[in-house]
Amino acid sequence: MSKEKFDYFIKGEKGKYEVVIGLEVHAQVLSKSKLFSGSSTKFGADPNKQVSLIDSAFPGMLPVINEECVKQAVRTGLGLNAKINNFSVFDRKNYFYADLPQGYQISQYKNPIVGEGKVLLDMPYGSKIIGIERLHLEQDAGKSIHDMDPSNTYVDLNRSGIALMEIVSKPDLRSPDEVNAYIKKLRSIMRYLGTCDGNMQEGSLRADVNVSVRKEGDKNFGTRCEIKNVNSIKFMQMAIEYEAARQVELIENGKEIVQETRLFDTKKNETRSMRSKEDAHDYRYFPDPDLLPLKLEQQLIDDLKKSLPELPDKKKERFIKEYGLNVYEANVLVSEKDISDYYEEVAKLSDKKLAATWMMGDLFAMLNDRGLDISKSPISAKHFAELVQSIKSGEISGRIAKEVFEIMVESGDNPKKIIESKGMKQQSDPKELEKIINEILSKNKDKVDQYKAGKEKLFGFFVGQVMKLSGGKANPQLTNEILKKLLKG
């Protein structure tokens, strides 16, 4: 890997500033029912159809915790190499908002279910470890819809009470690129574990972004601002760039940065203060009297640990060792479990390196064009492996392989059949090729003379003629060799 140097600084008139970023990622837990009630968590239902008396906070209702949500949080914690706490407590976080019928969110404050962990990032300037501060379980809020009526807000409580994991990073991130890599890594780990689908469009993964700046080399952190609820990586990056520049400008003009909650306006591409949240940090947490402390048996944690799938970091190492891939290829091919499964199936049946190249080139481009996941690929792993083998053995050239590939996408046929029926086999018989080449040379005597007189650029012309006459099937390497030999004679 080329060792580029880390270089993300905001340049002010009085020097360079380093940007310090910490993320609070909210990841919706994959479970059938909600954290404390039996309502469905399915996305996209009719409004308020998946709401129980608990989710809408009717008086006298008692929350009962969903054991699967607890297990999902533990699995995620283990996937983040984090300490699992055998003892954790649910607290009430008090604030008023129309989509929070209880008037408080059940969350975990002093004793979260998961403690410190770490996440590994592969950056162009080397690998970097991002510390995890904690992971805790909490309830999601409902959804407010402001654009259905000029004077009213409409509230849908389907999301109210769905389990969220809040994953808090240490302030270890230093650039929008690192934020991008971090979110993708978290998402990948959780998708491997099956604990969160990571779907940012549907809001299953959102983040609050804490940003501060400091002079390069400074040891102390600057005053930070929190940008609430950003729901795409691109917006996170834009918000960070804007916010860091804003803070640097304040410092350079001798003004003070006020610690506050800000909102990213995606239309204007700017952050602005959320005045309504002035008192927001006065949450008056206290242990929820409806819920006893959550005690986890070590046996349960151990069992969950044993049942974890191979995670991306381990798989990457293995791909490099077992299949001879480079770090970049391995990273791309382990990013999603479905992709790595497909690759392994192909690699078992064909050339491992060539399979990686063709997957990351033509296959990914085709899936991308069609907006398909690899699980929906029109070409099965087995057929793809046969195609790779046909290239490897010299049966078809790379150029013909692209044609075969297109036909495979349309017809779903296996490549052998396509190559046979369309007569696409590469012309690798030296005698046959010699015949074709001699024919071309005798037809173009003038050009042969020019070539022999030193106009070597004409070599390409001869190759082109061979390809044309053979219908693109001439083996390129063999063609080169024979041409050179015959032109000398």
Add this chain to the structure above:
Amino acid sequence: MSLDKEKIKHVAKLARISVDEAKVESLTKDLNSIFKFIEQLNELNTDKVEPLTSILNQSLRSRKDEISDGKIREKILKNSPKENEEFFVVPKVVE
């Protein structure tokens, strides 16, 4: 710990309780005497005592991950301040 009038107003605002300006004075007095009473607990040395979150020495009961509730929209929406067949309707709240 003692509370001043500003603190009383702040707490009232957080709890969305409207407090008459005329009442703030007496409320401050009342609350302060309640705090004074509670503060007697500080005389006890609790250095080596874990905070008590529950008097029951039990762990949280859990349930299986099954869909067993919901689909009662009519019942739920009876409490909406304004009538609508699908949504709760509340006065506009916008950032």
